[in-house]
Amino acid sequence: MASALRELTRMTSKPLAWPGTLSNSDASGAAARSSSIIGLSKERRAIHCIFRGYGTAPLKVLILAGQHGDESPAQRSLGSLLAVDAGELARQLPRLQVAVIPEANPDGCAVRCRYNAEGIDLNRDHQLLRGGETEVIHQLVRRWRPQVILDLHSYPSRRRHLLQRGMVLDHDVFFDVPNHPAILARPGSLNPAELLRQLLRAVADQRVRAARYTIVTSSGRARHSTPDVVEALNGLALRYGAFTVLVENRQPRRDETTAERSRLQAAQARALLVLLEWLDRHHELFLPLRTLGPPPPGTLVPVGFKYTDEGKGLSIVCRDIVRGRRVSIRFSRYSGSVSSRCSVALPAGYAVPDELTALRAVLRRHGFVPAQYGGCGLCSVQKLRIERACPSRRPGRSARHLVLSSHPMRVELDRYELFSTRQRGGEALTVFLEPQSKHGLHRFAELEIPLRAPSWYPVLRVLGSERETEPQPVEAEHRRSLRAANLCAPS
């Protein structure tokens, strides 16, 4: 399939000017192409979103690129895709609607800088949403509701720990899938690891050198993507229930010839197309994600976990820089997966004190619908007391050795804002707000929720009697939230 498309993607090696892409004349009709400006950067550059495919196609795929403004290989493979005639692409991928944000960070892209104009790394900003550009991405995801998100990046082949062994990384592309244990977005009956294997096989069949994204830490330990929700990979999957795929394109090495660079670019463009073809063929796996709701109250949400060492080690193919050959090297210390160590039963909601304005602002930027206290008397809550905590000296890390005691009580909530967990992504509130959460918002000093012992943790778990166990359509989110605000109301 799509050999003509492959031919086209082989031809295009230069990044395109995105607005130029928009003005290409095309006879295939509006159904197959359109574009819009979805927001502005700090320096008031437009953030474009380009649409491809038929508006009636069942699977929505968002391709997110240019969060880091200095990653031209990812931009090039995207340029190749957008250079394909829109009507032809829609015919070849009939079950996909594709939205492309080619430059999520236009200020950074304009000066080839990783960060935005405020010095924010957008791909470390998917929890706080401090950057306006990150907020624009989240707004689009909430509005357009893709079931699948491809997050495009580029990686350097030279890594210090490998150079010491005379090696550089040599894969054309790395892929990875979400691994935070609280993420519910699962593609049908497949587990994400199996899906990843299938994707890698599909691109390998097209002569692309591909593997699961792997890094080797300074201690010599090999692992895959971090489960941290500050990155788009886990952050968007947790918050919106979309299945995300990380695509890392290798940056060409200085010693590569023009022919080798052309092969690399063509392989990367092909990998993106094969990925889309695979999604088109297996679209049914992802369709249920559209109606994915939060789990019922009481469901255990994993919030603490650690890397699990796998005794068999990991072998990856690298390039020997002296001999110029590809060789397999083995890392005996391999943290292949994460295992859950601490879970919290999902409460009906959380009550956030009015004075925690920065925290409430973050939750609002995430689109969580708050509901004001309805003046309904005393409400059943759990208040948590921090008995012991060792604050981490590293910024952005949670306190360690936390010991909590839980105190049921009935309190007035007139000075709190309530966030029901019975809204889309409600389980993310548990990851964000529980003090034991490895990726809780308390780890950011600017939110002023320090974990000190002894003290009372300011956010309350709201208990309720809601028994809605079925996933709820998103349209009912607001109504449900309002109902949750009256959890304490006498019936």
Ligand SMILES: [Zn+2]
């Ligand atoms: Zn990147």
